[in-house]
Amino acid sequence: MIRLITLDLDNTLWDVNPVIKNAEKTLVQWLREHIPASLDHYHKDTFIAFRDKVVADNPDLTHLPTTFRKMLLSHCFELAGLSADSIEEATEASFKVFHQARNQIEFYEDTLPLLETLSQDFSLIALSNGNADVQMVGLGNYFAAHFSAESTGKPKPDPTMFTAALNYLDIEPEQAIHIGDHPLEDVEAAKKVGYRTIWFNENHKQDANSCVPDRQVHQLNQIVSAIQDLLD
Ligand SMILES: [Mg+2]
Structure with a gap:
């Protein structure tokens, strides 16, 4: 589950x-x-x-x-x-x-509805290489935790952040899905730890050889059905 x-x-x-x-x-x-x-x-x-x-x-x-x-x-x-x-x-x-x-952010149009929906059924944890702050950008209510390159000292694709998120909830990698835009830092890195992965490939990049996600979406509003698909 x-x-x-x-x-x-x-x-x-x-x-x-x-x-x-x-x-x-x-x-x-x-x-x-x-x-x-x-x-x-x-x-x-x-x-x-x-x-x-x-x-x-x-x-x-x-x-x-x-x-x-x-x-x-x-x-x-x-x-x-x-x-x-x-x-x-x-x-x-x-x-x-x-x-x-x-930390003055303009979210994508579908960001808040997505987080609103996902946070009803799952714990959400942010994993970022940049120095955005989930509290300062106004998303603190949605996330149980936030691990970053700065807080762990190990940027993605290093497994540290992915492992930290699993440890935070004391769960196994099979119980987790990672969603991100970067073929290596998000998709391949999470996969190596045992996560299932959804690649947010907004710009239709052709990285099929180096990046094999479980699901690929081109719009954020496709993520909920991609997750449903993975659960079936
Ligand atoms: Mg990114």
Whole structure:
């Protein structure tokens, strides 16, 4: 019997691209107003050089979105000549601005009806590599728990988050279905742990060779019947 549905967040329950774009814009506005000298350094060239350096030292950190962004901001403030104390304060303040904007989400049209329906019959747990916060985006009531790259230190496709969700309810993988948009990080990763999988393939990607979900849907409003189909 299926008891748990785990869901990816970014690009599964909303389109993340405009969200990040808006959060970047909000952050730059804040930097312009509060620490204008940092804007000489907060640009693509710095990002690439810094990312390369972090990858060389500790590649795992680039997959932890909050940690990495704070490191990047801190680096830019250092280049701008801020003192150590000011760097710490500015990093926390600027990240907070980014994070609040990053959690201003416009859901897909079918997201709330889907969660409303699923949460009546199953426990729902969010599993995300990004740094959205289910409480801040207003979905806290639907989810029993939320595991993320940041909270576990292990982004998908690592099995950690999937295992954590099973342990949270003390159930077996056969009792769980994972739904997500990413062929490897969602479908193949969940399958390896023993979950059944539904691939939300909104853009009709052709990844059939590398991604073999139990069911594939192109719209969120097809998910309830895909689950019903799996239960039959
Ligand atoms: Mg996703």
